[in-house]
Amino acid sequence: MVPLDAPLIVALLPLPITVAVAVIDGRRRIIPNRLNLALLGLGLAVAAGRAPDAVPLALARALATAGLAFAALWAVRAAHGRLRGRVGLGLGDVKFVAAAAPWTGLSGLPWMILAASVLALAVLAVAALAGRHVDGATRLPFGPFLVVGLHAELLAQAFRDLS
Numbered sequence: 001m002v003p004l005d006a007p008l009i010v011a012l013l014p015l016p017i018t019v020a021v022a023v024i025d026g027r028r029r030i031i032p033n034r035l036n037l038a039l040l041g042l043g044l045a046v047a048a049g050r051a052p053d054a055v056p057l058a059l060a061r062a063l064a065t066a067g068l069a070f071a072a073l074w075a076v077r078a079a080h081g082r083l084r085g086r087v088g089l090g091l092g093d094v095k096f097v098a099a100a101a102p103w104t105g106l107s108g109l110p111w112m113i114l115a116a117s118v119l120a121l122a123v124l125a126v127a128a129l130a131g132r133h134v135d136g137a138t139r140l141p142f143g144p145f146l147v148v149g150l151h152a153e154l155l156a157q158a159f160r161d162l163s
Contacts, residue, residue: 007158010046011151014039014103018147021096025143031092036099040066043102062102069109070098093142100150108153116142116149 017039025031044062051058073094080088097109104112120140128134 007161008155011154011158013046014042014150014154017042018150022144022147025092025141029090029139029141031090031096031143033092033095036092036095039096040099040102043099047102065101065106066098068106069101070094073097089142093146096143096146100146103150104153104157108157111156112146112149112153114149115152116145119148120145 017035021031021035021039024035043066044059047058047062048055073089077087077089077091077094097113100112101109120142123145124134124138124140
């Protein structure tokens with residue numbers, strides 16, 4: 001049994017799933033639904049374990065958080081598609097953010113996405129400095145960056161909890 005009052009351990013719990021997400025998305029540009037479902041399921045289990053006296057409420061909150069995150073990112077994806085005429089954010093990425101939401105909470109999602117975006121931009125900047133052609137049409141799998149963003153936010157939350 002994992003002690004759910006140990007924030008650093010909880011922050012590392014999804015690591016086997018997220019490493020698989022990063023590797024598969026990095027190689028094949030797809031995040032398998034089964035990995036997103038595993039991340040969501042484990043997040044729901046952690047939410048339930050943190051509130052043993054109010055499991056139904058904890059699960060409802062975690063599912064609502066995932067649903068809101070999915071709706072928000074799906075709307076961003078759709079708006080970008082309409083404005084630019086092409087998909088800029090994969091549906092697997094949208095599902096990953098939704099699956100990560102019970103882990104971070106709604107307040108942690110912007111920080112997760114910011115960390116992922118800054119890292120992705122840094123990688124593109126390094127590629128450009130190395131002489132690779134980088135423009136608005138450059139494709140980059142975002143899953144590995146979302147994974148780093150998720151763990152950065154989980155570790156930040158863990159350190160805040162330890163303070």
